[in-house]
Amino acid sequence: MNKRNLLAVAISASMLLMYSCGGGNNEKPVTDETPNPQPAATTEAPAADASAAKGVGKFKTVELTHPLDEKMVKAGQSIYDVKCSSCHKTTDEKLVGPGWKGVTDRRAPEWIMNFVTNTDEMLDKDAEAKALMEVCMVRMPNQNLKDDEARSVLEFMRKNDGKN
Amino acid sequence: MKKLLLIFSTLGVVGLTESCKMKNTDAVVEGGAASKVYVAPGKYDEFYNFVSGGFSGQVSVYGLPSGRLLKVIPVFSVNPENGYGYSEETKPMLTTTAGFVPWDDQHHLEISQTNGEQDGRWLFANANNTPRVARLDLTTFKTAEILEIPNSAGNHSSPFITENTEYVVAGTRFSIPIKNEDVPITSFKQNFKSVASFISVDKTTGNMHIAFQIALPGMSLDLSHSGKGPSSGWFFFSTYNTEQANTLLEVNASQKDKDFIVAVNWKKAEEYVKSGKGTKMKTKYYHNTWNEDTHSATSKVEDEVIMLDPSELKDMIYMIPCPKSPHGCDVDPSGEYIVGSGKLAALIPVFSFTKFTKAIADKNFEGDYYGIPVVKYEAALHGEVQKPGLGPLHTEFDGKGNAYTSFFLSSEIVKWSIKDVKVLDRVPTYYSIGHLCIPGGDTKKPWGKYVIAYNKITKDRYLPTGPELPQAAQLYDISGDKMQLLLDFPTIGEPHYAQAIPASVIKDKIAKIYDINKNHNPYVSMGEKATKVVRNGNRVDVYMTAIRSHLTPDNIEGVFLGDEIYFHVTNLEQDWDVPHGFAVKGANTAELLIMPGETCTLKFVPDRVGMFPFYCTDFCSALHQEMQGYLRVSAKGSNVPLKYGTGSSVAASDSGAAK
Numbered sequence: 001m002n003k004r005n006l007l008a009v010a011i012s013a014s015m016l017l018m019y020s021c022g023g024g025n026n027e028k029p030v031t032d033e034t035p036n037p038q039p040a041a042t043t044e045a046p047a048a049d050a051s052a053a054k055g056v057g058k059f060k061t062v063e064l065t066h067p068l069d070e071k072m073v074k075a076g077q078s079i080y081d082v083k084c085s086s087c088h089k090t091t092d093e094k095l096v097g098p099g100w101k102g103v104t105d106r107r108a109p110e111w112i113m114n115f116v117t118n119t120d121e122m123l124d125k126d127a128e129a130k131a132l133m134e135v136c137m138v139r140m141p142n143q144n145l146k147d148d149e150a151r152s153v154l155e156f157m158r159k160n161d162g163k164n
Numbered sequence: 165m166k167k168l169l170l171i172f173s174t175l176g177v178v179g180l181t182e183s184c185k186m187k188n189t190d191a192v193v194e195g196g197a198a199s200k201v202y203v204a205p206g207k208y209d210e211f212y213n214f215v216s217g218g219f220s221g222q223v224s225v226y227g228l229p230s231g232r233l234l235k236v237i238p239v240f241s242v243n244p245e246n247g248y249g250y251s252e253e254t255k256p257m258l259t260t261t262a263g264f265v266p267w268d269d270q271h272h273l274e275i276s277q278t279n280g281e282q283d284g285r286w287l288f289a290n291a292n293n294t295p296r297v298a299r300l301d302l303t304t305f306k307t308a309e310i311l312e313i314p315n316s317a318g319n320h321s322s323p324f325i326t327e328n329t330e331y332v333v334a335g336t337r338f339s340i341p342i343k344n345e346d347v348p349i350t351s352f353k354q355n356f357k358s359v360a361s362f363i364s365v366d367k368t369t370g371n372m373h374i375a376f377q378i379a380l381p382g383m384s385l386d387l388s389h390s391g392k393g394p395s396s397g398w399f400f401f402s403t404y405n406t407e408q409a410n411t412l413l414e415v416n417a418s419q420k421d422k423d424f425i426v427a428v429n430w431k432k433a434e435e436y437v438k439s440g441k442g443t444k445m446k447t448k449y450y451h452n453t454w455n456e457d458t459h460s461a462t463s464k465v466e467d468e469v470i471m472l473d474p475s476e477l478k479d480m481i482y483m484i485p486c487p488k489s490p491h492g493c494d495v496d497p498s499g500e501y502i503v504g505s506g507k508l509a510a511l512i513p514v515f516s517f518t519k520f521t522k523a524i525a526d527k528n529f530e531g532d533y534y535g536i537p538v539v540k541y542e543a544a545l546h547g548e549v550q551k552p553g554l555g556p557l558h559t560e561f562d563g564k565g566n567a568y569t570s571f572f573l574s575s576e577i578v579k580w581s582i583k584d585v586k587v588l589d590r591v592p593t594y595y596s597i598g599h600l601c602i603p604g605g606d607t608k609k610p611w612g613k614y615v616i617a618y619n620k621i622t623k624d625r626y627l628p629t630g631p632e633l634p635q636a637a638q639l640y641d642i643s644g645d646k647m648q649l650l651l652d653f654p655t656i657g658e659p660h661y662a663q664a665i666p667a668s669v670i671k672d673k674i675a676k677i678y679d680i681n682k683n684h685n686p687y688v689s690m691g692e693k694a695t696k697v698v699r700n701g702n703r704v705d706v707y708m709t710a711i712r713s714h715l716t717p718d719n720i721e722g723v724f725l726g727d728e729i730y731f732h733v734t735n736l737e738q739d740w741d742v743p744h745g746f747a748v749k750g751a752n753t754a755e756l757l758i759m760p761g762e763t764c765t766l767k768f769v770p771d772r773v774g775m776f777p778f779y780c781t782d783f784c785s786a787l788h789q790e791m792q793g794y795l796r797v798s799a800k801g802s803n804v805p806l807k808y809g810t811g812s813s814v815a816a817s818d819s820g821a822a823k
Contacts, residue, residue: 081694082736086709086736138712141739
């Protein structure tokens, strides 16, 4: 999903929210490319550059490995199989949550780590995470990953995105 | 306790009528009571109160001082709320030599202790009817182990413990022939015995084992408490029916002026066992254990106990005469004073451990009971509380030198000083109190602050609900000189004994989820990739997963009438408080409630061809209502291939799936 699509989704999600809540504020549309010029209901507009946002949580900087750490990739894959695959595909197809293809381009590694380990606070406070919830309509479960497990999952995502 | 109602029916009605007139609620609840029990929304209570469920067979947990019901823990009865006794994994917990027993009677509770103080690790519970002792794990609030007690009937004086939880005791309320031979009931005196069992508890795992049994002369063991401090090597049991009546006990077991408190020197008993003085006896009893790694219970049948005979083994048992069918048998925090409460007595005798041991040393006996020495009443007596009230039952302690005794007949709690046996204060209860509880009130270190009354009768206390009314608990502030009524609240089942412990001892050790990576249930699905449906003859095992908000597989075909289907549902969630439920239309066994990371099994045998919808029964997310699926059951021999999946895998098979 590129940024433009994400914005479009966010807007339609806002409409959904408006429908269910019966109202919203009267901010201007976030972009003039929206198919239907409805006012946006989100109070916090998505960050201008989503891929730079680091999210809410303890991860401020994540050192990336080059080349990929294959041990972590393997560990990440087994965690994915048990705890993540019910809702996320490795393609770009949305199941319950978004497909993971391209996630490491869309999101900063810190944001991913924070979302995976600090799920509830992210869903409550982070504008990007909130926007996603409006799309998916299910709160991402906190799957209780330890820090090193979250890091392994990130490595698996990077592998899935062809990073090295 | 209902038997007391019968015994005292006439007297009781008079007493009640009187007390209703005199004890007006408005006059008793004083200013400030509301603020003392108000726990603001979102705030925690100060104490956990574990309360026996009596005829419900379960244990309920309340917060104090609010009286809010926090949980019902299933122990000795099936529990539709969470599938206990219904799911395949939990059924062995309720299996006994009599088969599967779905409902028992649960009376007394005891929190495990270290050095005579509550350590908050385990909670022990007795089953009265089909004699058993259970151990509950206070990190999961689940029943971890149930041990059947052979040679027992009516396991009433149980599950009281020694001060380092070395032993849990189980004393039989009914005497029975020791090998349960077929003998005339009227041969009670010759053939019937009262067996007291000492169950050892493993210090690390908590696992229980019947270390030895003592075959006492035929009578009724009623209640018990361990010694502590100086008396810690002793256990005290109250008795009634030392008359050895076998009919109309109401009259025939109330003939003698005094029954006994049986004092058991369990250290001595241990020595006899170690030196081989016990007799190995063949018997049969179930030992059921819950495994937190496999999320399932297993039953083991044990076949032997060691029996000690007190008529041969000296210095192990002594009797202390105690007036009028003693019920409660309570030891004060110092371990020096033993309080016996005669149900029909007009006084409360308090015995001194020092004087009791001196009487033994001086051989100051008034005789013997079937070869067991009976010490002289006066020789062991510290003092008598004179005219305390009517029908004393149980006593708890505040650690400040005071005792609090419940009075069934006069419906009150009486506070008295142990040292000079003087009454200090009394408050009415509404109505007919049985047990009472002070946090830590039977340990070396009572926490004090409150006493809770557990009442048998509620009559006019709550909005009427037909012929069946609730029993109730009442909370009193005991921090001052005068007891102050603060609150009353209805309870689950009929509360007998209870335990209360500061929340801080337990609450930070509570388990929140089951780690999916440590799930060793043989039928676990480690992720959706591992889900499958396996046929083996007419047995069909469905390995299913649940996560917000879908079940995998949610479409199943190729199942036939005559098949036995086992749904093994693994909850893949790893977040606190996200259970999933599982129900199948027409399943006459049960439903499931599956905690995060847990696997539960529901057996389903369809009785007809057709479509059987299934769904999640515990609201889990905004799309909970969508968490559903179909099982297609076809006629035996029909040509429907086994097919299952969720989402695209099923969609792909759609085109060819028509009949």
